[in-house]
Amino acid sequence: xxxxxxxxxxxxxxxxxxxxxxxxxxxxxxxxxxxxxxxxxxxxxxxxxxxxxxxxxxxxxxxxxxxxxxxxxxxxxxxxxxxxxxxxxxxxxxxxxxxxxxxxxxxxxxxxxxxxxxxxxxxxxxxxxxxxxxxxxxxxxxxxxxxxxxxxxxxxxxxxxxxxxxxxxxxxxxxxxxxxxxxxxxxxxxxxxxxxxxxxxxxxxxxxxxxxxxxxxxxxxxxxxxxxxxxxxxxxxxxxxxxxxxxxxxxxxxxxxxxxxxxxxxxxxxxxxxxxxxxxxxxxxxxxxxxxxxxxxxxxxxxxxxxxxxxxxxxxxxxxxxxxxxxxxxxxxxxxxxxxxxxxxxxxxxxxxxxxxxxxxxxxxxxxxxxxxx
Amino acid sequence: xxxxxxxxxxxxxxxxxxxxxxxxxxxxxxxxxxxxxxxxxxxxxxxxxxxxxxxxxxxxxxxxxxxxxxxxxxxxxxxxxxxxxxxxxxxxxxxxxxxxxxxxxxxxxxxxxxxxxxxxxxxx
Numbered sequence: 001x002x003x004x005x006x007x008x009x010x011x012x013x014x015x016x017x018x019x020x021x022x023x024x025x026x027x028x029x030x031x032x033x034x035x036x037x038x039x040x041x042x043x044x045x046x047x048x049x050x051x052x053x054x055x056x057x058x059x060x061x062x063x064x065x066x067x068x069x070x071x072x073x074x075x076x077x078x079x080x081x082x083x084x085x086x087x088x089x090x091x092x093x094x095x096x097x098x099x100x101x102x103x104x105x106x107x108x109x110x111x112x113x114x115x116x117x118x119x120x121x122x123x124x125x126x127x128x129x130x131x132x133x134x135x136x137x138x139x140x141x142x143x144x145x146x147x148x149x150x151x152x153x154x155x156x157x158x159x160x161x162x163x164x165x166x167x168x169x170x171x172x173x174x175x176x177x178x179x180x181x182x183x184x185x186x187x188x189x190x191x192x193x194x195x196x197x198x199x200x201x202x203x204x205x206x207x208x209x210x211x212x213x214x215x216x217x218x219x220x221x222x223x224x225x226x227x228x229x230x231x232x233x234x235x236x237x238x239x240x241x242x243x244x245x246x247x248x249x250x251x252x253x254x255x256x257x258x259x260x261x262x263x264x265x266x267x268x269x270x271x272x273x274x275x276x277x278x279x280x281x282x283x284x285x286x287x288x289x290x291x292x293x294x295x296x297x298x299x300x301x302x303x304x305x306x307x308x309x310x311x312x313x314x315x316x317x318x319x320x321x322x323x324x325x326x327x328x329x330x331x332x333x334x335x336x337x338x339x340x341x342x343x344x345x346x347x348x349x350x351x352x353x354x355x356x357x358x359x360x361x362x363x364x365x366x367x368x369x370x371x372x373x374x
Numbered sequence: 375x376x377x378x379x380x381x382x383x384x385x386x387x388x389x390x391x392x393x394x395x396x397x398x399x400x401x402x403x404x405x406x407x408x409x410x411x412x413x414x415x416x417x418x419x420x421x422x423x424x425x426x427x428x429x430x431x432x433x434x435x436x437x438x439x440x441x442x443x444x445x446x447x448x449x450x451x452x453x454x455x456x457x458x459x460x461x462x463x464x465x466x467x468x469x470x471x472x473x474x475x476x477x478x479x480x481x482x483x484x485x486x487x488x489x490x491x492x493x494x495x496x497x498x
Contacts, residue, residue, distance in 0.1 A: 039432040040407040324409040324432050
């Protein structure tokens with residue numbers, strides 16, 4: 001248990017309280033779970049308008065050095081050398097056994113002023129461990145600069161581009177999964193066209209002492225409403241995105257996590273991914289279990305930890321995230337099943353409070369992703 | 375007719391030896407948007423303080439306890455069909471179930487409205 005006074009506050013804490021947020025401990029920080037309109041309304045607002053999220057708890061760091069992309073490839077399965085300037089890639093930090101230590105966004109900066117540095121965004125709960133691991137494994141080749149003085153906002157939803165363009169006209173022409181420095185309302189930001197909600201949108205790395213000013217400016221726009229962690233979770237679950245510590249952890253490899261797309265072609269051919277023996281075997285023969293979506297037949301949600309049964313009652317897996325999908329209009333879940341049961345349409349049962357409930361395996365995501373490519 | 379309250383934020387509206395049970399406005403405000411309610415079937419025996427129903431919000435599942443011992447006589451189909459009634463009208467149309475009360479003397483251990491309001495005021 002973490003005592004309340006040990007929790008960090010983001011620079012937007014006072015604004016959250018002013019907006020009536022219910023503040024809860026999350027990954028060592030006091031974060032807004034929801035605002036007075038509630039999770040359902042915030043979720044729907046993000047799917048139809050634009051939601052503003054404080055994600056300042058996440059870790060941001062520069063990895064400075066020479067040939068950083070090549071060095072960092074020793075810790076991830078992705079092809080980082082092929083990243084264009086300004087391009088962002090979603091990848092996973094792996095241990096030597098191919099287990100996932102974190103998922104992260106890696107960006108090659110658009111302007112190469114110092115060596116070949118890369119920008120990373122990490123999960124809040126994993127940042128310290130990740131930076132220690134990367135620092136140790138890249139020792140002598142790279143220096144990490146943890147950006148404590150930067151906050152992170154996410155502006156997500158179909159109206160996000162229209163809103164952000166009013167403050168930064170270049171935002172409208174940004175490509176999906178690209179990032180660049182940009183003044184937003186005269187505030188120097190790093191803007192990326194990325195997100196976790198399945199909608200079009202942006203993430204803005206902002207100087208901590210100016211983030212409240214920017215958040216207030218954005219919230220004045222008619223399309224923008226503040227959105228908390230509760231809706232962030234239901235949005236990402238509908239979008240089929242993993243939550244570290246639930247859907248992926250150091251016991252899961254990228255192949256069983258249905259993230260094989262992260263393993264670069266060049267990396268497969270060179271067989272130089274971390275945990276190569278495990279990962280290449282899983283790629284060649286298929287993993288023993290796979291991450292899939294579940295659609296319960298009834299209205300009852302099945303949550304993290306619910307056991308998955310085959311129709312004959314044999315235990316075949318576990319739910320790792322589950323709840324109610326507001327856009328789906330019913331319960332949704334994801335988790336792992338033995339590969340023989342991973343095909344879409346397979347009938348399974350999810351055990352909720354001791355009672356098996358019928359469900360079907362479905363393809364992820366639950367809601368089509370709304371990313372746009374201008 | 376009287377209404378009594380538990381420290382677990384259930385209310386029971388008592389009429390003779392029958393009671394109608396739901397959760398309080400404070401409880402629904404803490405739960406947030408309710409998306410599913412699992413109600414007990416008529417005929418089910420309830421233990422005072424034992425689990426009687428489950429209410430699921432977007433973020434979590436919570437148990438609803440029986441204020442006193444007895445037997446379920448009816449469940450509110452309207453709230454099963456439209457769980458948002460728990461948020462919009464928790465202490466009237468959003469009721470969960472009706473029960474035959476085994477021992478009305480048990481009700482004396484519960485709080486009245488004034489005591490419950492003081493209890494809630496004392497929680498943060």
